[in-house]
Amino acid sequence: MHRRSPVATVLLYLALALTMVFFLGPILWFVALAIRPPETAFARPPVFVFEPTLRAIKHTFVDPGANAQHLTNSLIVAFGAVLLNLPLSIPAGYALSRYRLRAKKYIMLWYLGLLMAPPVAFLIPYFILITRLGLSGTYISMVLVLQTLTVPFSVWLLKSFIDDVPVELEEAARVDGAPWHTVMRRITLPLAMPGLIVTSMFAFVFAWNNAAFPLVLSSGSTTTLPIGTLGYFATSGVTWNFIASAAVAAMIPPMLVFLTLDRFVVRGLTLGAVKG
Amino acid sequence: MAEINFDNVGKVYDGGTVAISNINLKIDDGEFLVLVGPSGCGKSTMLRSAAGLEEVTSGRFWLGGIDMTNAEPAARDVAMVFQNYALYPHMTVRDNICFALEQRRVPRSEIETRVNDAARILGLSDLLDRKPGTLSGGQRQRVAMGRAIVRNPRAFLMDEPLSNLDAKMRVQMRAELKLLSRRLGVTTLYVTHDQDEALTMGDRVAVLRPITSEAQSNTQQVDDPKTLYSKPCNLFVAGFIGSPPMNFLSGRVSVESDRPTLLIEGFENAITLPGDTLSTRPGLGPHLDKPLIVGIRPEDFRIAPEDSPDGFSVLSLVTETTGADSYIYFDLVAEEVSHPDISYDTARYDGDESSGHLRLTARVETALAPQSGSTVRLGIGPDRVHYFDPDTGNAIF
Numbered sequence: 001m002h003r004r005s006p007v008a009t010v011l012l013y014l015a016l017a018l019t020m021v022f023f024l025g026p027i028l029w030f031v032a033l034a035i036r037p038p039e040t041a042f043a044r045p046p047v048f049v050f051e052p053t054l055r056a057i058k059h060t061f062v063d064p065g066a067n068a069q070h071l072t073n074s075l076i077v078a079f080g081a082v083l084l085n086l087p088l089s090i091p092a093g094y095a096l097s098r099y100r101l102r103a104k105k106y107i108m109l110w111y112l113g114l115l116m117a118p119p120v121a122f123l124i125p126y127f128i129l130i131t132r133l134g135l136s137g138t139y140i141s142m143v144l145v146l147q148t149l150t151v152p153f154s155v156w157l158l159k160s161f162i163d164d165v166p167v168e169l170e171e172a173a174r175v176d177g178a179p180w181h182t183v184m185r186r187i188t189l190p191l192a193m194p195g196l197i198v199t200s201m202f203a204f205v206f207a208w209n210n211a212a213f214p215l216v217l218s219s220g221s222t223t224t225l226p227i228g229t230l231g232y233f234a235t236s237g238v239t240w241n242f243i244a245s246a247a248v249a250a251m252i253p254p255m256l257v258f259l260t261l262d263r264f265v266v267r268g269l270t271l272g273a274v275k276g
Numbered sequence: 277m278a279e280i281n282f283d284n285v286g287k288v289y290d291g292g293t294v295a296i297s298n299i300n301l302k303i304d305d306g307e308f309l310v311l312v313g314p315s316g317c318g319k320s321t322m323l324r325s326a327a328g329l330e331e332v333t334s335g336r337f338w339l340g341g342i343d344m345t346n347a348e349p350a351a352r353d354v355a356m357v358f359q360n361y362a363l364y365p366h367m368t369v370r371d372n373i374c375f376a377l378e379q380r381r382v383p384r385s386e387i388e389t390r391v392n393d394a395a396r397i398l399g400l401s402d403l404l405d406r407k408p409g410t411l412s413g414g415q416r417q418r419v420a421m422g423r424a425i426v427r428n429p430r431a432f433l434m435d436e437p438l439s440n441l442d443a444k445m446r447v448q449m450r451a452e453l454k455l456l457s458r459r460l461g462v463t464t465l466y467v468t469h470d471q472d473e474a475l476t477m478g479d480r481v482a483v484l485r486p487i488t489s490e491a492q493s494n495t496q497q498v499d500d501p502k503t504l505y506s507k508p509c510n511l512f513v514a515g516f517i518g519s520p521p522m523n524f525l526s527g528r529v530s531v532e533s534d535r536p537t538l539l540i541e542g543f544e545n546a547i548t549l550p551g552d553t554l555s556t557r558p559g560l561g562p563h564l565d566k567p568l569i570v571g572i573r574p575e576d577f578r579i580a581p582e583d584s585p586d587g588f589s590v591l592s593l594v595t596e597t598t599g600a601d602s603y604i605y606f607d608l609v610a611e612e613v614s615h616p617d618i619s620y621d622t623a624r625y626d627g628d629e630s631s632g633h634l635r636l637t638a639r640v641e642t643a644l645a646p647q648s649g650s651t652v653r654l655g656i657g658p659d660r661v662h663y664f665d666p667d668t669g670n671a672i673f
Contacts, residue, residue: 175328175354
């Protein structure tokens with residue numbers, strides 16, 4: 001490793017600091033929003049000095065009321081989406097990675113197209129479909145519909161992770177006498193494990209952040225956090241501190257997921273770079 | 277243990293590429309047979325077909341007298357050693373070795389015994405709890421072998437198992453592998469592109485070539501190493517086996533004053549052949565006084581005395597020593613022999629005018645070898661010459 005010159009070091013840290021401000025600034029602003037008096041939320045010029053109040057934080061974390069239900073609903077829907085995501089994506093990713101398919105390119109592009117289409121475009125058809133199926137307002141409806149977002153991304157990701165598992169290992173296991181499901185269970189999936197984890201993390205975040213589908217598909221007892229937060233837009237005024245406080249609470253689960261699993265992300269991103 | 281039989285086996289890929297065609301090859305029970313050939317000759321396809329990893333499109337494949345043409349890999353009970361070893365990286369050496377036994381529901385206690393036995397034979401006992409990633413190339417190679425021998429399979433299928441090792445390790449493992457195979461007596465099909473490996477290891481060697489309009493089958497010659505080297509059946513085998521390769525020249529055999537005589541283009545003098553040549557090589561009769569392709573192995577040149585009547589003087593362009601022996605590269609004033617199975621690699625010492633010159637290699641004792649740039653008189657052993665039909669490329673015996 002060669003040493004950096006002092007100037008380069010200063011510039012590097014400056015760039016890092018600016019990046020941090022860019023990404024962390026809004027989060028800190030939200031945290032500040034949660035503890036400031038709501039009337040100063042959009043004061044011009046911005047008020048930086050205020051008397052902090054913990055009323056909203058206390059409401060969210062100590063005495064959450066309906067918010068707790070919304071958080072639970074969000075967790076059920078997000079984990080449900082993750083659980084359904086893998087069994088759907090693994091076979092598709094495996095087939096696209098391993099088999100010689102004539103239409104492989106087009107299938108991959110079709111998935112990509114699904115990923116690029118705005119979810120709003122699917123809202124009305126899905127609403128009609130789910131209502132006719134009598135699933136309106138259920139967790140399962142949201143879990144199912146969220147697969148539109150999670151599966152295409154997961155298939156792409158898993159395909160590349162399975163590409164990195166040498167096919168010889170599967171062949172060796174087959175010659176060793178293993179049937180296909182043993183090959184999957186003992187060889188392919190364990191070796192693609194970082195990929196499965198990374199894929200699940202992204203699926204979780206997609207599902208967690210999604211507001212469009214629950215907006216039309218959830219109801220009352222199944223309302224998720226982003227939709228629940230809308231309740232703070234009351235006729236008596238917008239209680240920004242409560243909204244911000246709920247948003248801070250909503251950031252915590254994805255953060256926990258990333259903090260506990262980040263080593264897999266790094267491993268996942270470098271998988272295949274070093275042949276063992 | 278079982279004999280392997282390829283019965284007219286062929287494989288055409290979806291795109292229409294013919295990988296192997298008309299393969300008829302029987303490997304005896306306990307035999308060590310090596311498949312050797314240049315890349316694209318179908319040797320790996322044959323091996324993978326034998327393992328069941330590749331479906332054949334014609335012919336039948338027999339293993340121990342049972343038709344296994346369409347059998348799944350698991351049903352064939354063969355063990356395969358892959359070029360890159362294909363060790364399961366997330367499992368310990370022990371788990372790697374016993375994986376196949378677990379699949380076959382061998383009792384736990386017996387697995388224990390067999391894994392320990394295999395580990396002892398291969399010197400892996402201290403490594404059983406390590407992961408493959410922490411092992412050296414040679415150790416990984418041994419684990420791959422261990423995984424194969426612990427199963428006591430009907431046959432071993434080995435796909436260039438030594439090609440990822442360094443030169444010294446390769447020679448060492450070559451001997452170990454050969455010993456192991458003899459000791460276990462398991463039928464072995466071994467693929468390599470390295471002719472040294474083929475000749476040193478094989479009980480018999482099958483020389484393969486890619487399918488072309490001329491070659492309707494991949495198998496060119498299947499023989500023991502000695503026969504393969506001394507009696508190659510055609511120009512392809514003659515040019516492929518031997519390093520440096522055989523020299524090819526244009527010539528003709530005629531009878532002059534009752535003695536068979538060999539005239540070679542570019543040689544100063546005619547070479548008198550042994551009097552019984554026509555009876556020991558009856559195939560030559562119909563080719564008398566007709567153009568032939570003459571093959572001379574580098575080691576069949578010898579340093580001749582200055583006054584020898586059938587010798588010829590050459591200028592050594594480069595003399596390379598390999599230790600006991602040296603290679604002399606020299607040119608004859610002659611046209612290169614034109615045949616699809618002969619390719620010249622004269623780029624090596626070029627810079628001089630090469631058209632109308634035929635580059636040859638001689639192998640002589642280093643003590644007698646001339647310096648680069650000096651002249652030497654060479655002769656050939658008249659009974660060691662190979663003859664080929666210039667039309668078919670087949671050897672004339």
